[in-house]
Amino acid sequence: MSKKMRLAAFVTAGPGRPGGWRYPGSVPGWLDASYYHNIARTLEDGRFDLAFFPDILSVPDRFGGSTDSQLRYGALGSLRVDPLPVMASMAAVTRHLGIAATVSTSYAQPFSVARTFASLDHLTAGRSAWNIVTSFQESEARNFNLDAQFDRSTRYERADEFLQVAAKLWDSWEDDALVLDEQAPLFADPDRVHRIDHQGQYFTVRGPLNVPRPPQGYPVLIQAGASSKGKDFAAHWSDVIFCSHASKESAQSFYTEIKERAATFGRDPDRIKILPSITPIVAPTAARAKELAAEIFELVPPLGGLSTLAYHLDVDLSTFPLDERLPEVEVPGVEGHYHEVREITERDGLTLRQLGKQYGGRTEGDFIGTAAEVADGLQEWFTDGAADGFTLQVPYQPGGFETFTRQVVPELQKRGLFRTEYEGVTLRENLGLDRPARGEWTTRAGGAA
Amino acid sequence: MSKKMRLAAFVTAGPGRPGGWRYPGSVPGWLDASYYHNIARTLEDGRFDLAFFPDILSVPDRFGGSTDSQLRYGALGSLRVDPLPVMASMAAVTRHLGIAATVSTSYAQPFSVARTFASLDHLTAGRSAWNIVTSFQESEARNFNLDAQFDRSTRYERADEFLQVAAKLWDSWEDDALVLDEQAPLFADPDRVHRIDHQGQYFTVRGPLNVPRPPQGYPVLIQAGASSKGKDFAAHWSDVIFCSHASKESAQSFYTEIKERAATFGRDPDRIKILPSITPIVAPTAARAKELAAEIFELVPPLGGLSTLAYHLDVDLSTFPLDERLPEVEVPGVEGHYHEVREITERDGLTLRQLGKQYGGRTEGDFIGTAAEVADGLQEWFTDGAADGFTLQVPYQPGGFETFTRQVVPELQKRGLFRTEYEGVTLRENLGLDRPARGEWTTRAGGAA
DSSP states (O other): OOSOOEEEEEOOSSOOSTTGGGSTTBOOOTTOHHHHHHHHHHHHHTTOSEEEEOOOSSOOOTTTTOSHHHHHHTOTTSSOOOHHHHHHHHHTTOSSOEEEEEEESSSSOHHHHHHHHHHHHHHTTSOEEEEEEOOOOHHHHTTTTOSSOOOHHHHHHHHHHHHHHHHHHHTSBOTTOEEEETTTTEEEOGGGBOOOOEEOSSOEEOOOOSSOOOTTSSOEEEEOOOSHHHHHHHHHHOSEEEEOOSSHHHHHHHHHHHHHHHHHTTOOGGGSEEEEEEOOEEOSSHHHHHHHHHHHHHTOOHHHHHHHHHHHHTOOGGGSOTTSOOOOOOOSSOHHHHHHHHHHHHHHTOOHHHHHHHHHTOOGGGOEEOHHHHHHHHHHHHHTTSOSEEEEOOSSTBHHHHHIIIIIHHHHHHTTSSOSSOOOSSHHHHHTOOOOOTTTHHHHSSSOO | OOSOOEEEEEOOSSOOSTTGGGSTTBOOOTTOHHHHHHHHHHHHHTTOSEEEEOOOSSOOOTTTTOSHHHHHHTOTTSSOOOHHHHHHHHHTTOSSOEEEEEEESSSSOHHHHHHHHHHHHHHTTSOEEEEEEOOOOHHHHTTTTOSSOOOHHHHHHHHHHHHHHHHHHHTSBOTTOEEEETTTTEEEOGGGBOOOOEEOSSOEEOOOOSSOOOTTSSOEEEEOOOSHHHHHHHHHHOSEEEEOOSSHHHHHHHHHHHHHHHHHTTOOGGGSEEEEEEOOEEOSSHHHHHHHHHHHHHTOOHHHHHHHHHHHHTOOGGGSOTTSOOOOOOOSSOHHHHHHHHHHHHHHTOOHHHHHHHHHTOOGGGOEEOHHHHHHHHHHHHHTTSOSEEEEOOSSTBHHHHHIIIIIHHHHHHTTSSOSSOOOSSHHHHHTOOOOOTTTHHHHSSSOO
16 A cells, blocks of 8 residues: 555643643653653654644633633643644654644734744754644733634634745745855845745735745644635645544544535645544553543543633633533533534433533543454544544653554554655655745735634 | 853844855855754853844835835845744754744734743743834834834833833743642642732733743843933843944943943942943954955945845934045934944044945944954953953854864853853843842833833
8 A cells, every 4th residue: 555644643731631740650751851851762762753732822811711620630631732843842853754833813813923934944954834823712811912812714824824934934035045156155035034024914024034945845734624604714724634523424524525626726635634633542452441441431520521622612611510411502612522412412411510521631532442453443534535644643742652652553554654764855855845935925815814 | 261251143134234144154044943053052052141132123115215125135134033932943953042932013023922932931941031022113113014113212111111011911920829739639720820900001901821830039130321311211221231332332331221220220330230232253363354354345235235224223324425524413213323323433433434345344343353362352341341251243144253262262261251051040140140039020120211
């Protein structure tokens, strides 16, 4: 089989699942560089395409308007180290692994973000990726001079213009602008470095950037859009799409829809890699894997899971009775997570309390079993048009990455589904993506907003 | 002698002096992580306190309203990699070296900056420093949605409030807030993590930060204030002051003034380390050092030096005749550099063209000679109350750092003027600075603006 699976690892620079940090195999090293270095080496040994860091700009308080449950249970976002310096640090001890950091377009300026990623792309020799988010928590807005966040439509309009400006800045140095002729002298050719003179609705930026064009042209762009606007944005801009599905069927339908949207925007659907999230639990026997899943599940405090879900949905779940089913609600947050949660609630008849535990300990796609069984499941999604590869989540860090790398990766390699050596130098090369030519942004800009 | 000199190295993440990149010993590796790793190792071998990265948020165009001379001659700011990821990358290959990055308070948000430095301080295990600038170039404002920059008084008011917010955020987690009790479970104690609810003139920030209190309490704070407002700001906030003087006498007068101002603000003057910039040129004989200085000087394109000076002074020097002396001018930019330039112009009777060459190739303090002669000069400044140590600038990178480390550092160590081993773990410990207690910001806030 020649078509290869892509593998990303979802790494949290802080506790991930609210039960994970309680597991004996978990190491609470999120504040230490060596923690990330170890994970980076493990992933590179496993020939992963990239490490993917989510982010959030506040301690969430969407459950009861308080940060208490988030902090008490170590739920998502209770502690979150800035992923950008983590990327630079991990890159210093690896040579091939791509590294993606999440940065919001709602609370940053395009000159700064374009410059940081251009710098990171040079410093990593073309291994940087940007997971673009627009942020959707009131608590984030309140850390940035606002009483309330921008509405969704404003966020996506701003994001679209943000990306246009960033692409113009990455293009502001022609690829051969840096001459370094000591004799002439000619350091950089002024005729090949251009102002961008952007004047838009949200941003006015003159340029040029003070960093030459990135090795990858643009960093790899990642998006996780589940809303209709989000899907358009993702189909327009993304090289990689991160998503979350409770079943192969819903993953297939998302996969088909995104590839079709991309085609209508004039993009080659093969140039967008869709990597659904999985959380496998692997053990020497199927029985031991089930036991392990139960042990980890047991460690999830229901309120820790619920406060994470409240954050994801952007709905204050503390206002609903804990021992009844969650009614249908309006979800301003991540629609994909809501669809997943509804599917699980209906299927298993869960009360809100049970849902909290389930959500906090969730293992999407039910990849629980031996390495061969997990590989079977991944192979099925991959060959049945549900995924171009996967984003590996683990119930606890860093052990979950080690187990998958030592046990599942060799199984995938044996079946010819996954690389045994890195194919290229840059992340784009390893992902099988072209280096965007200067000016390619013009074919992507607008329309998505 | 028990009192020890402090040494910082001024490292540019891009070309520094406009002649430096033309020198055969220069390596144009500013886009590669290995370039910074090599410099970091050299400085750590030399027991330097810290590497110090300047920064600017545009390609300067202050000479004739165009970026041409900056780009053509590789003058300051023509290319500038973001120093924050460089810091993280250098820290990954060192254990003791402190690393300072410049970040402007005029074009960033305090939540983001406080979080990035808290993250870096954890990832470096307490070796981070922030060089606080307010930015003063029109070209920077134009990359951030503005037609014109804030006036100086607004910049310093904003900077003072920015620092207050940052300090509150660093204090928002009590030192023992992260509990990590898996049994309880109690990840972090909600009673020891606090909102800051800051509402000021420039910023509204709720907090808490999503990163625990930094190992150093606050990162080491560095400032280079030469204006009266700048000196007040520096005397208020700084742990380390970076400055530039053409003579021991002017350094002494600045040193005395800052220490006195600090005392009037209720601070212990010994807790502020003043490190004037030096650019020594060292060779086995005094004659060879003079020759080397002349060779390097020869490589400076006068217009490269002038466009750098135009940027530093924030004055369009293209409007003055090149073969006459620079008249007295109003300087909105760095007053310290202007005083230095006037001193040199008068003393040596230079035309503007000559001044450009002189400024581009300048070696402050005239430390040119053998290692012993350079050490004599440093010792004199140090013992005569002109400096607590020095910020080493080099005519070309990375060779200049290697020469100083191999030749001058052992001479200083032999005389008991400089450490042979690092004394502490954190940068504060090595600099002989206390770890600020939580709430210390209240004694520093206000007043400086």
